[in-house]
Amino acid sequence: MNLLLYIPASGELFYIVFGVMALIGLIMYSQSKKLYTLHVFVRHFSMLDLEFPASPLELATYIKGIFLLPKELSSSSLRALKGRLYLHFLFIPFLYGTIFLLCIQIADKMNSWGSYIFTTLAFIQIIPLICDVAENFYLLQKIHPNVSPSAPSVHKAYQLLAKIKWAIASIAVVFAISTLFYFWLSGNYSFTSIQFPGIIIGELIIIYILARIIPKKPKINLEKYQNIGN
Numbered sequence: 001m002n003l004l005l006y007i008p009a010s011g012e013l014f015y016i017v018f019g020v021m022a023l024i025g026l027i028m029y030s031q032s033k034k035l036y037t038l039h040v041f042v043r044h045f046s047m048l049d050l051e052f053p054a055s056p057l058e059l060a061t062y063i064k065g066i067f068l069l070p071k072e073l074s075s076s077s078l079r080a081l082k083g084r085l086y087l088h089f090l091f092i093p094f095l096y097g098t099i100f101l102l103c104i105q106i107a108d109k110m111n112s113w114g115s116y117i118f119t120t121l122a123f124i125q126i127i128p129l130i131c132d133v134a135e136n137f138y139l140l141q142k143i144h145p146n147v148s149p150s151a152p153s154v155h156k157a158y159q160l161l162a163k164i165k166w167a168i169a170s171i172a173v174v175f176a177i178s179t180l181f182y183f184w185l186s187g188n189y190s191f192t193s194i195q196f197p198g199i200i201i202g203e204l205i206i207i208y209i210l211a212r213i214i215p216k217k218p219k220i221n222l223e224k225y226q227n228i229g230n
Contacts, residue, residue: 050062
């Protein structure tokens with residue numbers, strides 16, 4: 001089997017979609033650094049804490065804890081959380097669009113079985129996309145001060161959405177990257193394919209530079225808030 005990793009003119013769409021995804025991801029990352037809650041003590045939390053809580057009660061506790069913070073910190077955390085969730089709706093199509101285009105590019109250069117596998121991996125990205133949108137809506141409707149724990153069945157369905165999303169997207173990415181590296185290392189590539197990692201790395205460098213030059217707010221000193229939970 002010979003894979004000529006030539007990225008045709010249509011591959012330019014991949015670079016655009018990937019670049020926009022990385023830029024939105026940078027903004028979302030900056031918002032995630034502003035997420036705080038009162039959970040035993042005042043602490044930072046991540047979106048993974050909300051995606052994979054140990055129980056329905058823990059998810060409700062994270063969200064309630066935001067409203068229990070001092071007004072300034074609570075308002076800042078709520079804006080960051082809602083802003084990140086709304087921006088995530090824009091991020092979703094670019095994320096799964098990137099995976100779709102990558103798999104389609106590889107499928108176009110493989111034999112019949114390889115083409116079938118990667119074409120399937122490309123089109124089933126609609127499943128994690130739908131799961132991600134549903135998960136986002138679920139979290140948005142949970143954000144209020146009197147949030148109550150969901151029923152166990154609802155919580156299990158919510159966690160199932162997250163697992164399906166991560167599993168399908170991760171499998172496609174691992175298969176795609178492994179295939180690319182295999183053929184690059186085995187020498188089965190066209191010279192023009194060198195532009196592929198070069199452009200991706202270039203875009204990531206630009207995003208990194210933007211992250212470094214964007215003014216950052218002073219880091220919040222949590223020590224002064226630690227007595228409010230007592």
